[in-house]
Amino acid sequence: MSKNFTVLRVDASARKERSLSRALADRFEGEWRARWPDDVLLRRDVGAAPPPAVSEAWIGAAFTPRTERSLEQQRLLALSDTLIAELRAADLLVIAAPMYNYGMPAALKAWVDQVVRVDETFSFDLGRGDWPLEPILEGKSLVLLTSSGEFGFAPGGPRAGMDHLTPHLRTVSRYFGVGEIHRCAIEYQEFGDERHRRSVAAAQADVVRLVEELSERRLSSAA
Ligand SMILES: Cc1cc2nc3c(=O)[nH]c(=O)nc-3n(C[C@H](O)[C@H](O)[C@H](O)COP(=O)(O)O)c2cc1C
DSSP states (O other): OOOOOEEEEEEOOSOSSSOHHHHHHHHHHHHHHHHOTTSEEEEEETTTSOOOOOOHHHHHHHTSOGGGOOHHHHHHTHHHHHHHHHHHHOSEEEEEEEOBTTBOOHHHHHHHHHHSOBTTTEEEOGGGTTOOEEESOOOEEEEEEEEOSSOOOSTTSTTTTOOOSHHHHHHHGGGGTEEEEEEEEEOOTTTOSHHHHHHHHHHHHHHHHHHHHHHHHHHHHHO
């Protein structure tokens, strides 16, 4: 029996109130639910409950073969196992992330470090030469919903080259099994002016269009 289509929503803002990235994810979730009420929705709020940073003992446990792990090592990897199971189940991954200090929030990076794990989400083989890492998962789509206080991070913009949020997630998402990425972005939050209001409205409209596009594609691939 085929499993239900599964969406994993990961929220990374430390703010619960007035978070723009969460508001975009709420819009995405609402539009998606309206079209696909039977989908499974998993939520992982790393902004509210950041996973721990990996430690020397955690790394030792991750690189110990599964059958040889002590109970303590199994305990150390328990959260990672849960987070990886959520990722594995997901057909569509929605990450709502603020820009903090030109990159991703530490809580989101901690999640990345917990899920990108040898023999779980990537394999490592020096027989592959200079590119020994290969993803194990595949076929997922990533929707990245971001918010930043400043603006102009796109190529040609005044802050081109200063965005280390989207390029980092783009690079590492290969090990989430992501094959395609879609992004809707809010800018100008710190200015609180008309440009910001326009940016919020445009990003919300982008989210609605994206849900339409992904839904139409899903319908036509099922036909
Ligand atoms: C700790 C922190 C660091 C931030 N660093 C940046 C930054 O480097 N560049 C930027 O454009 N905005 C920065 N901002 C502004 C946030 O990106 C902006 O407020 C965004 O809307 C936060 O997302 P949220 O509304 O979902 O909480 C920072 C905000 C905080 C709280």
